[in-house]
Amino acid sequence: MKKKATVLVSGGAGYIGSHTAVELIAAGYDVVIADNLSNSDRTAVEGVRAITGVDVPFVEVDCCDRAAFRKVFEAYDFDSVIHFAASKAVGESVRMPLEYYRNNLTSLMNVIDLMRESGRSNIVFSSSCTVYGEPEKQPVTERTPRKPATSPYGNTKQMCEDILRDSIAAYDGLKGIALRYFNPIGAHPSALIGEQPRGVPQNLVPYITQTAAGIRECLSVFGDDYPTPDGSCIRDYIDVVDLAKAHVAAIARMIEDRNAERYEIFNIGTGRGVSVLELVRRFEQVNGLKLRYKIAPRREGDIVAIWADPTRANEELGWHAERSLDETLAAAWAWERRVREA
Ligand code: UFG
Numbered sequence: 001m002k003k004k005a006t007v008l009v010s011g012g013a014g015y016i017g018s019h020t021a022v023e024l025i026a027a028g029y030d031v032v033i034a035d036n037l038s039n040s041d042r043t044a045v046e047g048v049r050a051i052t053g054v055d056v057p058f059v060e061v062d063c064c065d066r067a068a069f070r071k072v073f074e075a076y077d078f079d080s081v082i083h084f085a086a087s088k089a090v091g092e093s094v095r096m097p098l099e100y101y102r103n104n105l106t107s108l109m110n111v112i113d114l115m116r117e118s119g120r121s122n123i124v125f126s127s128s129c130t131v132y133g134e135p136e137k138q139p140v141t142e143r144t145p146r147k148p149a150t151s152p153y154g155n156t157k158q159m160c161e162d163i164l165r166d167s168i169a170a171y172d173g174l175k176g177i178a179l180r181y182f183n184p185i186g187a188h189p190s191a192l193i194g195e196q197p198r199g200v201p202q203n204l205v206p207y208i209t210q211t212a213a214g215i216r217e218c219l220s221v222f223g224d225d226y227p228t229p230d231g232s233c234i235r236d237y238i239d240v241v242d243l244a245k246a247h248v249a250a251i252a253r254m255i256e257d258r259n260a261e262r263y264e265i266f267n268i269g270t271g272r273g274v275s276v277l278e279l280v281r282r283f284e285q286v287n288g289l290k291l292r293y294k295i296a297p298r299r300e301g302d303i304v305a306i307w308a309d310p311t312r313a314n315e316e317l318g319w320h321a322e323r324s325l326d327e328t329l330a331a332a333w334a335w336e337r338r339v340r341e342a
Contacts, residue, residue, distance in 0.1 A: 003028060003029075003030055004027070004028045004029050004030075004255075005030070005079055005251075005255060006029065006030040006032065006076065006078035006079070006080075007024055007029050007030070007031055007032070007078060007080045007082060007251060008032050008072065008076065008078045008080070008081045009021050009032065009033050009034070009082050009084065010034045010035070010082070010083045010085040010107070010111065011035055011040070011083070011084030011085030011086065011126075012031070012032075012033030012034065012035055012045070012048075012058075012084065013035035013037060013040035013041060013042065013044045013045050013058070014035065014040040014084055014085075015184070015194070015195045016084055016126065016181070016184055016243060016244065017033070017035070017044075017082075017085075018040075018045070018047060018048050019188060019240045019243070019244035020082060020243075020244040020247045020248070021033055021048045021052075021056060022048055022188065022193070023241065023244040023247070023248050024248055024251070025052040025054050027248045027252075029248070029251070030078075031057075032056070032057045032076045033045055033048070033056055033059070034063070034085070035058070035059075035061075035085065036060065036061060036062040036063070036085070037060060039087070039088075039198065041196055042058075043196075044193055045058045047192040047193035048193065050190075051188065051190050051192050059072050059075075062107075063083075063106075063107035063110055063111060064102070064103060064106045064107050064110065066110045066114070069110055069111075070114055073114045073115075073118045073120070074118075078120065079121050079122060079255075080120070080121065080122035080124075080251050080254065080255070081115060081122070081123045081124070082123075082126075082247055082251070083107070083108060083111050083124065083125050084126050086104045086107065086108075086126065086156070087100050087103050087104060087153070088153065089202055090130075090151045090153045090154070090202070090301065091202060091301075093151050093152040093153035093154075094152060094301075100152045100156055101152065101156060101159075104153075104157075104160060105156060105159060105160065105163065108125070108163055108164070109163060111123065112163070112167045112174070115174065116171050116173075119173065121173060121174065121175055121254070122176070122251065122254040123164070123174070123176045123177075124176070124177050124178075124250045124251060124254075125160060125161070125164050125176060125177070125178045125179070126181065127160070127161055127178040127179060127180045127181070127265070128157045128181055129180050129181065129183075129236070129267070129269070129306055129308065130149065130150075130153070130157055131149070131158050131161065131180060132144055132146060132180075133146070133147025133149070133150060133154075133303065134147065134303040134306075135303075135306055138273065138305060139236075139271060139273075139307045139308055139309040140267065140306060140307070140308060140309060141267065141309045142265045142266065142267055150303075151301060161265070164176050164178060164263065165263050168262050168263040169263070174262070175254045175260075175262045176254075176262070176263050176264075177250040177253070177254060177263075177265070177266065178263075178264070178265045178266075179246055179247065179250060179266055179268045180265060180266065180267050180268060180308075181238065181268050181269075182235065182236035182237070182238050182267070182268065182269030182306070182308050183203075183204075183236060183237045184237075184238055184239075184240045184243050185205040185237045185238070185332060186205075186240045186241065186323070186327075186329070186331045186335075187240065187331045187334065187335035188240075188241060188331070188335075189241070189331055189334075191335045191337075192338075193335075194240075194331075194335030194336075194338075194339070195240075195335070200216075204235075204279065205237075205279075205329075206336075207219055208279075208280065208291060208332075209332050209335070209336035210336065211291055212283075212289055212291055212333065212336065213336050213337070213340055217292065218292040218294055219280070219292065219294075221280070221294070221295050221296060222276070222296055222297070222298055222299035222302060223295075223296075223299070223302070225298075226298075228305055230275050230277045230278070231277075232275045232276035232277045232278075233275065233276055233302055233303070233304055234274065234275050234304070234305035234306070235274065235307070236271070236272060236306065236307035236308045237270070237274055237325065237328070238270055239322075239323040239327070239328040239331075241323060242270075242321045242322055242323055243268055245319060245322075246266070246268045246313060246317065246319045249313075249317040249319040250266070250317060253316070253317060260316075264316075266310075266312055266313040266316070267308040267309060267310050267312065267313060268310065268313055268319075269307060269308025269310050269321070270307075270308070271307065271308055271309060271310050271321075272307060272325075273305060273306075273307035274325065279325075282325055282326065282329055283329045283333070286326045286329045286330050286333075287329065287333045
């Protein structure tokens with residue numbers, strides 16, 4: 001296959017970053033991974049190499065260290081950056097706001113600055129449906145108003161979107177796409193890469209798989225008295241491989257489509273809302289097991305329901321969520337079992 005271009009993937013040893021590196025390589029791009037391994041593991045880079053058969057270059061570097069990060073820009077020839085590197089735990093951000101503001105804002109500003117000073121063009125930024133807060137209408141489109149953020153983490157996503165928008169407006173030659181992810185879950189079908197939460201998982205699916213594996217005693221379902229059909233919260237769970245492919249489509253659009261706006265935003269979700277209890281039941285059915293769970297009080301800060309209108313990504317990026325929820329939940333369980341065997 002003819003090589004297309006080289007993409008720097010910051011945070012490429014992380015959950016979404018590693019899956020995106022794989023899909024970029026499968027689509028004919030060269031990839032350079034930069035990651036400070038603060039919340040990720042070198043084994044993910046090994047996984048990317050094993051899946052693709054490519055000896056992907058990896059640089060251990062903190063994007064907040066501008067001098068060190070500049071060396072990556074000097075050493076490698078790339079025109080596009082996908083910037084994943086960021087802190088991402090909502091609860092932790094409430095306890096450590098300064099760390100979140102410093103890390104997430106500084107790293108993005110460094111990326112943009114280094115791109116500008118070295119004449120690089122294209123950036124994809126990892127945003128989140130958290131920018132919509134508790135929406136008044138479902139599903140949310142990109143034009144649904146952003147609500148004030150409910151956590152420092154959510155605030156960094158809003159601020160980073162604004163920093164990117166304003167920088168692109170001010171500096172010719174920069175183009176950017178912000179992808180607003182809904183809830184990424186699952187793992188690569190090879191089970192060579194997946195989510196590797198440190199400590200007690202804060203997110204639903206890793207908690208489910210660890211409970212099924214016997215590491216956690218019992219899943220707590222946070223609330224069954226919400227105004228939803230079964231009383232539990234509703235989210236739009238997007239397969240991580242599908243999500244990874246959306247980044248490939250975003251890069252291709254910036255390289256190939258000269259008529260596209262210089263700054264664009266896309267929702268990346270399935271368009272399907274699934275409740276916590278539905279997800280638990282599907283997980284049990286697909287994987288043929290019983291999960292210990294109990295109903296627990298609501299978790300502070302949770303919104304009741306949100307799911308995406310992905311029409312814009314479908315039409316403009318030519319991207320669609322393809323994997324079924326069942327496939328995704330089977331992959332999540334296969335990954336958990338492999339981690340335990342290793
Ligand atoms: N949940 C449980 N039990 C658990 C964990 C989660 O019932 O042990 C429930 C939550 O209450 C929520 C749903 O499962 O209703 C999903 O929770 P997650 O923590 O997996 O995901 P969130 O929707 O809270 O958060 C995700 C991302 C954030 C992002 C946010 C935007 O993790 O980065 O979506 O809404 F900001």
